[in-house]
Amino acid sequence: MKTISIIGLGLIGGSLGMRLYPHHHILGHDLMKRSMEEAVERKAIHEALSFNDAVAKADLVILAAPLSKIPELVERAAPFLKPGAVLTDVGSTKSKICAAMRTHLKPGQFVGGHPMAGTEHRGIKNAQIDLFDEKTFALTPESPEEEEAAKKVKELFKAIPLTWVSLSADEHDLTVAYTSHLPYLMSVLIARASMGATKNLPHLREMMGSGFKDTTRLAGQNPTLGRDLCLSNNQNLQTAIAQLRYSLSQVEWLLENESRSALELLLEETAGWRTVLFEE
């Protein structure tokens, strides 16, 4: 039984708190008083405290605030962290955040983290106790001291059935550009193309089936979060877009030349790749 502080009691922070509540003493802080009250009501935290007190009393501090706020919270938390305590976060891009950790904290005091789970909904009211069960949790240790910090995080989270992945912050960010940020942006562009066409196509809405619905689901997520994701991983996202543009040009060439067999081969290769990915 340790003391864990969660800074930012939204969907992610709240869900994590609910899951760890029976196993540890959970402290919490949020800018919104109402969120702290609801976190206590929903048994996501045992106690709401000020930012400084929450940090000072914890064996593990988890920064679960919006992505763009995390670097400054690292700096703010640094002076209050008690000896032997570890700070981590749940931000979905890691390079900038880990750079801030390395600037403001001592080796062994931190490791970057990112649980691969979420929904299109926000806030403590949408928190789910099983949001992380059977999901992947990435940690980004890049030195023996960060490896030690990672071990402490895993130990405190051991009640949750998680698949742990360990990789560098840069590799993490390039990977999620392909698995997460490019799909988001393309989802936006698929929805947007139809937006441009709607004036001349009065039956567009009635003709949208489950395929359109699935491919544009991500486009419905919170735009502020979407913007922060894209801009915090800007270079990698541009790399992934360039990769997609290359295949797009290839496909356009095949369409223009009506290359039946080459087009089928490309589609077959891709369908095969996807099958491999999602086979157990």
Added chain:
Amino acid sequence: MKTISIIGLGLIGGSLGMRLYPHHHILGHDLMKRSMEEAVERKAIHEALSFNDAVAKADLVILAAPLSKIPELVERAAPFLKPGAVLTDVGSTKSKICAAMRTHLKPGQFVGGHPMAGTEHRGIKNAQIDLFDEKTFALTPESPEEEEAAKKVKELFKAIPLTWVSLSADEHDLTVAYTSHLPYLMSVLIARASMGATKNLPHLREMMGSGFKDTTRLAGQNPTLGRDLCLSNNQNLQTAIAQLRYSLSQVEWLLENESRSALELLLEETAGWRTVLFEE
């Protein structure tokens, strides 16, 4: 109670047969004997016949063969159609098929059709009795005689709860380029981008969450069908791709210039559009 013939007893033809079976006498034909047997076993058809007999005995003939085969089946069926009978189809692009109908059949003998339903699985063994319930069914009448044929189709299908949409073949094809074919192709390209990146990113697979899974679901569909869809709607698909390329360049410009507020505005506008689309 009328006699309906279904030519092509796959997922679509089989599901339609199962649904209409209690209401009409259903005849069927398929190139594969095994599919005809299974269609009888699954109560998708009352009787399996030769192509010519199936066409000759029906009040309504439904061509449910693969998209690229339908125009030649129209020509083959034409001489056998009995007076007053109507021929329709379930092909997912309509311009070429309706042109073939206009060439080989008399006004009043035909109308183009397209049920907006399906799954990634194929064949009579995957047929589902409720595949079309509460879905959209598009018909493409373009003259008073075709309107009359459309009325007959609707009358025979009245046991199925469907939303009927009536539009021209050209408008249909441009609309599905945006609602169906562009999403499919983009789904392929999202999956394909990660395929190119996988060599250098060993943790790619573990980092693929539900967002990646949903946006690439369509990429898993049958590649031969995918090829036929794209090529049968080639010009419209290229128009839709051009529209998407325009937005892609816009987004890339915003990323390169780190235009926070303009990017958020674009994402917000798109999220809003999607909400409107899927609100009841």
